[in-house]
Amino acid sequence: MENMECDSSPLQDQLTATMRDIRDDLNASIDIVNEENNCLLCKLEDIKKKCLTMEAIASSFYLECYLSAYTDKYSEIARCTLHLSQNNHGALIVIERENSLEGLIQKGISLGAQLTAPLLESIFYPGNPLHDGAVLVHGNTIISAANVLPLTAQNITGKKLGTRHRAALGLSEISDALVLVVSEETGRVSFALEGALYPITNVTSLQ
Incomplete structure (x- = not known):
């Protein structure tokens, strides 16, 4: 992907918040991975869904960045x-x-x-x-x-x-x-x- 400058937007805020949420989930998962009474499978499935959401939000944000330099429309x-x-x-x-x-x-x-x-x-x-x-x-x-x-x-x-x-x-x-x-x-x-x-x-x- 090429480098470009993008103005801040609500989508960028959503992306940042989702990434931080995933980070917190991963940190919590690391803390309990060795606990016998906890199964991480459900948590990992939730993290996977959040990663897909993060990808879609990022796509929405960067699409405008990729287009704005090439069309005013x-x-x-x-x-x-x-x-x-x-x-x-x-x-x-x-x-x-x-x-x-x-x-x-x-x-x-x-x-x-x-x-x-x-x-x-x-x-x-x-x-x-x-x-x-x-x-x-x-x-x-x-x-x-x-x-x-x-x-x-x-x-x-x-x-x-x-x-x-x-x-x-x-x-x-x-x-x-x-x-x-x-x-x-x-x-x-x-x-x-x-x-x-x-x-x-x-x-x-x-x-």
Whole structure:
């Protein structure tokens, strides 16, 4: 992951509090590990859940950091993502960053339109001919829609990934692009960056 400066936010406070909570739980677990009458399994399961929460909160916080330097339309993207998630409308949104994606994706339909939340939502509305592919965003512009991305060859143990998620990972493995994914099945939001997939804790926090 690259280095960047992020402004303090409620999410950052939540992340710090969760990390401290996990630290305290671990310290307490160390103190009782040799006590015969105590079983740590339930406590460890609780710590595991808190670690997953910590990851999701961190993803929400850093997503804005990764996007803010490359588009002024973060709030529009966040609003669109929230609405898509609430309606279980699948989506794949590629934000081009430093490196050109020329030659890395199969081009779809050129748009060259100013990025707005309603336009993004309409593209991914079920039945729209463009909704199955990926939208390509550069700066504040939707460059194209219905783009086809390369699929990852990763075999991620314990995770069943759909085509959108495999496509997001695939492009992030060969470029510095950030790829947002909304699951059509669950409405869950995640983003792919540098070959890894990160869940978003609560899409309302993106606004």
